[in-house]
Amino acid sequence: MPVVRLAGVTRSYRTGQVRVDALRDVDLSVESGEFVSIMGPSGSGKSTLLNLVGCLDRPTSGSREIAGQLTDRMSDGALADLRNRFLGFVFQDFRLMPDLDALANVELPLVYRGLPARERHRLARAALEEVGLAARAHHRPAQLSGGEQQRVAIARALVGQPALILADEPTGALDSQSSRMIMAIFQRLNRERGLTIVQVTHDERVARHGGRLIRLLDGRVVSDEPVVERIVEEEAAPAAEAAALPAGAAGPAGQGGEQR
Numbered sequence: 001m002p003v004v005r006l007a008g009v010t011r012s013y014r015t016g017q018v019r020v021d022a023l024r025d026v027d028l029s030v031e032s033g034e035f036v037s038i039m040g041p042s043g044s045g046k047s048t049l050l051n052l053v054g055c056l057d058r059p060t061s062g063s064r065e066i067a068g069q070l071t072d073r074m075s076d077g078a079l080a081d082l083r084n085r086f087l088g089f090v091f092q093d094f095r096l097m098p099d100l101d102a103l104a105n106v107e108l109p110l111v112y113r114g115l116p117a118r119e120r121h122r123l124a125r126a127a128l129e130e131v132g133l134a135a136r137a138h139h140r141p142a143q144l145s146g147g148e149q150q151r152v153a154i155a156r157a158l159v160g161q162p163a164l165i166l167a168d169e170p171t172g173a174l175d176s177q178s179s180r181m182i183m184a185i186f187q188r189l190n191r192e193r194g195l196t197i198v199q200v201t202h203d204e205r206v207a208r209h210g211g212r213l214i215r216l217l218d219g220r221v222v223s224d225e226p227v228v229e230r231i232v233e234e235e236a237a238p239a240a241e242a243a244a245l246p247a248g249a250a251g252p253a254g255q256g257g258e259q260r
């Protein structure tokens with residue numbers, strides 16, 4: 001069963017007299033367990049597409065099914081509920097709450113679900129462990145590096161056990177080593193948990209971590225193919241553990257696979 005099914009989806013914006021067709025007649029299916037990358041020049045409609053898949057926006061025309069549910073006639077409240085139950089979001093700028101520590105940020109989707117505090121703490125801790133950040137649970141975003149903040153955001157996206165993770169430029173604000181760590185986490189979640197991932201990126205290298213690459217141009221899908229020469233990322237030791245080792249003992253970070 002597809003997790004995403006768009007049929008003839010169009011999205012137009014009107015500003016004054018001018019109409020911009022940000023997406024034109026897009027058909028797209030994503031099966032459970034796929035890891036899809038979307039590329040295209042600035043303004044080609046990537047974020048518009050991701051926001052539609054994420055039910056943050058409505059198509060101007062066409063039909064949309066997400067997690068097996070036809071969304072075309074859903075109320076805003078029903079869409080919000082669908083997002084909370086089935087979707088996890090990761091953004092370029094992390095979008096963490098600055099006054100909450102990492103653990104409380106990760107708990108947020110569960111607060112909206114009305115889960116009791118003990119259960120929230122337990123699940124949020126497990127999600128932070130999954131991204132190697134258990135030791136940073138009580139740090140606020142300003143006390144974390146960019147890569148760590150993005151890992152908190154991934155834990156927050158994961159904590160509700162979504163069917164689908166949507167990431168808009170997840171490495172856009174990160175250095176290359178942090179980017180590789182984020183891709184390593186995505187690949188592990190995809191491979192071991194069967195999590196479906198759709199990511200938008202400007203970076204050809206980042207895109208090649210996925211198994212399928214869709215290219216947009218002027219609001220249309222112009223190619224949709226399996227990734228050839230997919231990059232498979234070795235997961236380095238979690239930063240929290242590496243930091244606990246004496247200076248020099250951790251070896252060159254990001255090389256991975258050499259230490260026994």
Ligand SMILES: Nc1ncnc2c1ncn2[C@@H]1O[C@H](COP(=O)(O)OP(=O)(O)OP(=O)(O)O)[C@@H](O)[C@H]1O
Nearest residue numbers: 013014015020022041042043044045046047048049
């Ligand atoms: N809220 C809006 N109102 C009017 N036009 C918009 C709006 N959002 C996007 N557009 C237009 O729709 C088109 C697609 O925008 P979109 O943000 O999806 O591009 P993108 O591929 O994500 O670009 P980038 O790589 O720069 O993030 C652009 O021409 C943009 O100007």
Ligand SMILES: [Mg+2]
Nearest residue numbers: 046047048168
């Ligand atoms: Mg964009």
